[in-house]
Amino acid sequence: MAVALHVDSIDLYYGAARALKAVSIEARPAAITAVLGRNGVGKSSLLRAIVGVHPVAGGEVRLAGSALGKAPPYRRARLGLGYVPQGREIFPLLTVRENLMTGFAALKGDERTIPETVFTLFPVLKDMLARRGGDLSGGQQQQLAIGRALVTRPKVLILDEPTEGIQPSIIKDIGRALAFLRDEMGMTILLVEQYLDFCRELADSIYIMDRGEILHSGPAADLDQPEIRRHLMV
């Protein structure tokens, strides 16, 4: 069943520096929501707060209406949050199969299998199951990181700059995979990005962030507005 993710007015600090200021967003069920903004505006911090790897100082994250409170990351994974972190965080010395199996930690014993969808979406992973994660290209590692998140059977898939440093052909594969997960599996997807064209083609709705705050929200077509494009230029 498709579920929504709500972020209500969260604050996040690094020491005395406030990185998120009363940020509220909604990721609608079976839709792709993109958060855009320049370097350092707080996009990764927002995702880290949602998945519970950094504590919030105020506000609330709700999954399918239930507040997550102070639930640690492993519990959020069990409740249905899948996370693909920035930089992918593949284990370089583990094989592709072992990297995928690290997702089993979020599953009950009888659910510990790699879903066939992972290999349908990313056939290269099947060919490379016995290879070490560190031997894969950046794009293949990104596919592996998404595959590992899918192993946990997420209701909401959260991705931190999935196109960063990746060649165009693999960006297309990743875009197609995300569209399939939304359209055919009803998955709720939240991603942060700096690549405008990727978001314009793929996203249903967008948020624009600046200095820890949400400046604008609307349909992805808003990315065509000159004012918004100017704002996102580095």
Ligand SMILES: Nc1ncnc2c1ncn2[C@@H]1O[C@H](COP(=O)(O)OP(=O)(O)OP(=O)(O)O)[C@@H](O)[C@H]1O
């Ligand atoms: N561990 C940390 N300790 C202190 N400050 C941090 C830490 N992580 C991030 N920051 C600061 O918080 C702010 C937001 O960073 P964040 O990584 O969330 O931004 P971002 O929009 O994801 O940028 P990028 O695209 O570069 O990842 C920045 O000013 C950054 O320097």
